[in-house]
Amino acid sequence: MINLPLLKNGGPMNATPSRDCSTCPGRMICHCLQVTEDVIVHAVSVLGVRTVKEIRSCTGAGDGCTACHRRLKQYLECGTTTEVVR
Numbered sequence: 001m002i003n004l005p006l007l008k009n010g011g012p013m014n015a016t017p018s019r020d021c022s023t024c025p026g027r028m029i030c031h032c033l034q035v036t037e038d039v040i041v042h043a044v045s046v047l048g049v050r051t052v053k054e055i056r057s058c059t060g061a062g063d064g065c066t067a068c069h070r071r072l073k074q075y076l077e078c079g080t081t082t083e084v085v086r
């Protein structure tokens, strides 16, 4: 089992509100748990999570209705090149 740091939206990936779009937190991927794309991309590309279960334990995304699981799998399949997922 991989021991991953918790990266929910209140964590280090959360940006301070600003007019500068470079600090925007990104689009919402998991609406139930309010987890943004930036958090998912970081978990997959930097932390190396490889399953939806690992994304769930690392970010909290996918722990609600499961409607976002298909999209989470897309991030895993493409290694988080966000252009492919959009």
Ligand code: FES
Pocket: 029, 030, 031, 032, 033, 061, 062, 063, 064, 065, 066, 067, 068, 069
């Ligand atoms: S939208 Fe992700 S669990 Fe419901």
